[in-house]
Amino acid sequence: MRRCQVLNLGLVEYGKAWEFQRDLFRARSQNEIIDTFLILQHPPTYTFGRCSQGGRSILSEEKIPLNPPLLKGESSLTPPFRKGGMGGFDRSLSGEDIEHADIYWVDRGGGATYHGPGQIVGYPIIGLKDYTTDLHAYLRMLEEVMMGTLKGFQIESQRLKGYTGVWVEGEKIGSIGVRVIRGVTMHGFSLNVNNDLAPFDKIVPCNIRGVRMTSMSRILRSELIMSEVEEGVTDHFARVFDVKMERVSNPLQPCLV
Amino acid sequence: MPKEVIMPQMGESVVEGTILKWLIQEGQRVEKDQSLVEISTDKVDTEIPSPVSGLVTKILHHADETVPVGTVIVLIEEGIEGVKVPQVPETLPAGLPPKKPREEGVEQRPGLEKRYSPLVRRLAKEYGVGLEKGDLERVRGTGTGGRITKEDLLGYIEATQKTTLSARPKIVETKEAEGLKEEVIPVSSKRKIIAERMVQSKRTAPHVTSTFEVDMGRVARYRDANKDALLKGQGVHLTYLPFILSAAASALKEYPLLNSSWSEDGTVVKRYVHIGIAVSIEDGLIVPVIRDADRKGLLELAKESQDLAKRAREKKLKVNEVQGGTFTITNYGIGGSLFGTPIILQPQTGILGIGAICKRAVVIEDAIAIRPMVYLSLSFDHRVIDGAQADQFLSRIREILEGWGEKGEKVSGTESGFGGIW
Numbered sequence: 141m142r143r144c145q146v147l148n149l150g151l152v153e154y155g156k157a158w159e160f161q162r163d164l165f166r167a168r169s170q171n172e173i174i175d176t177f178l179i180l181q182h183p184p185t186y187t188f189g190r191c192s193q194g195g196r197s198i199l200s201e202e203k204i205p206l207n208p209p210l211l212k213g214e215s216s217l218t219p220p221f222r223k224g225g226m227g228g229f230d231r232s233l234s235g236e237d238i239e240h241a242d243i244y245w246v247d248r249g250g251g252a253t254y255h256g257p258g259q260i261v262g263y264p265i266i267g268l269k270d271y272t273t274d275l276h277a278y279l280r281m282l283e284e285v286m287m288g289t290l291k292g293f294q295i296e297s298q299r300l301k302g303y304t305g306v307w308v309e310g311e312k313i314g315s316i317g318v319r320v321i322r323g324v325t326m327h328g329f330s331l332n333v334n335n336d337l338a339p340f341d342k343i344v345p346c347n348i349r350g351v352r353m354t355s356m357s358r359i360l361r362s363e364l365i366m367s368e369v370e371e372g373v374t375d376h377f378a379r380v381f382d383v384k385m386e387r388v389s390n391p392l393q394p395c396l397v
Numbered sequence: 398m399p400k401e402v403i404m405p406q407m408g409e410s411v412v413e414g415t416i417l418k419w420l421i422q423e424g425q426r427v428e429k430d431q432s433l434v435e436i437s438t439d440k441v442d443t444e445i446p447s448p449v450s451g452l453v454t455k456i457l458h459h460a461d462e463t464v465p466v467g468t469v470i471v472l473i474e475e476g477i478e479g480v481k482v483p484q485v486p487e488t489l490p491a492g493l494p495p496k497k498p499r500e501e502g503v504e505q506r507p508g509l510e511k512r513y514s515p516l517v518r519r520l521a522k523e524y525g526v527g528l529e530k531g532d533l534e535r536v537r538g539t540g541t542g543g544r545i546t547k548e549d550l551l552g553y554i555e556a557t558q559k560t561t562l563s564a565r566p567k568i569v570e571t572k573e574a575e576g577l578k579e580e581v582i583p584v585s586s587k588r589k590i591i592a593e594r595m596v597q598s599k600r601t602a603p604h605v606t607s608t609f610e611v612d613m614g615r616v617a618r619y620r621d622a623n624k625d626a627l628l629k630g631q632g633v634h635l636t637y638l639p640f641i642l643s644a645a646a647s648a649l650k651e652y653p654l655l656n657s658s659w660s661e662d663g664t665v666v667k668r669y670v671h672i673g674i675a676v677s678i679e680d681g682l683i684v685p686v687i688r689d690a691d692r693k694g695l696l697e698l699a700k701e702s703q704d705l706a707k708r709a710r711e712k713k714l715k716v717n718e719v720q721g722g723t724f725t726i727t728n729y730g731i732g733g734s735l736f737g738t739p740i741i742l743q744p745q746t747g748i749l750g751i752g753a754i755c756k757r758a759v760v761i762e763d764a765i766a767i768r769p770m771v772y773l774s775l776s777f778d779h780r781v782i783d784g785a786q787a788d789q790f791l792s793r794i795r796e797i798l799e800g801w802g803e804k805g806e807k808v809s810g811t812e813s814g815f816g817g818i819w
Contacts, residue, residue, distance in 0.1 A: 249441045274408035275411065278408075320443040
């Protein structure tokens, strides 16, 4: 059975985690490390993927021209294109709750999303060819990881054809956005557990206008213990990808091949 | 036979992919497995590696296009050594010796001073990106050998300027007493960019505006004779704009200095004519570009300008459609203005403003006649040319327009069937 190391990083600032991902991605690409699954949470952060339509996500009500006139609109790949605080978002992203959110344009598929404490984020840095060569099948596998986890907490979730992600009665609970280069993956999925859902209202999550987000705590009407859900995610990752998970005690020293 | 690289079948249910960004350019040599292009499908971004080593001969689909799986997107001639295509062809000043072949890797070696193209150096200077401060070191080069291209630098400038903007303190509230009668409207980022560009243009280029009056009688007659058939047959509204576009394109070919850019290394004369048309949109202005306008007939110009203007208003322009202009036309006559003094879109040399076309009493051979007249105003960069050249250029435009149809002007064999002189 294949091995996959699990690194539970706790709460990590998005940019730091992104940099760490890139390091691991490089190492995995050169076969210096084995498959790695990062599990973590982010402080309040908005990220914008390079969604297929026009390459940029849309903020709600389209108040912000993300593709300014007369200027080259591309900047997302020069990492990390970071804007602190409210930079550039003076109109739409107002409101105290967002005052402290970080904003990143990211090199992953998909549209805009929000990350915050209480949401489980999973970043598999794996050699995909050992599992599938079908990129969409990979998306389905990540959905299955989240759906299995939810089932463990008595939440029935569904796929919605044409809308990648995990849904509960028409409301979105899990989102996906990945990057696959030369068969190695990065970025991944996020599952709403206890996190505040209000910040999603400020964006058009995943380019789906009018989408309603939900969370495990909203559905179950009680806060969950994060470590239990993390456990569930890890177990179901092992099941779906048929790997043996090896927990790394010191996450900053990933084990070598 | 060049190797055809196709949009790959990335999964059973994947039927199409969107091109996000080309990582190579035509004329560049690529190694096997080198990443050619970033693509996206659903929630996955990925890259296509080159199947062979060779020379990129043709890129068939641009960034932002979505194409079905199996579509050929780039051609690579296997095994051929790279022909040195100028990195930024449009910026090669006329008459300058061709660039020396690049010494690969030199730029990457630590300790050695990095080399930048004259264009990059000039742009860096213009925007205050310091060579000595090491700002340029932070720009990520996407050109061959990590070389910094114009686009890289502009992207960097955009990014850093935005950051600087956001770091500024918020507008201070006006005093309470006045505050009741005043309102602070926060400036959108689009507005900020326009403001910066306008100030920068006025600061960089000494503007002079010259105005000619043109009798549009012949053009009007021609237009009246053809517009209904065109609308019915092709769905194209034949306005006055394509006539002026066509005349300007011809005149630009004859007076290439108007189709150039000032640079420290010399005046960069462009041998292609890409005319931008200023389109007013909500809270701003955007200038989509008609490429190779000099090679297009009236019908094509009409179609393209109509399409670009429409998509500009719908915010559906692609990034590459607002870049690369060599000259601009602005049609403020739409709003009733008779003539104006437009601001040049840097780094171009000229901008032509079209006033409202009005019937006026004019004196022709000592008789008074009623003619549809228009004021055409050219703002030009006085560093590049003087009034004499500007007026020759305007004279030529007037000549073409006033003689429209006379000598079968703008006959284009490809568009026969419309009044016989298309």
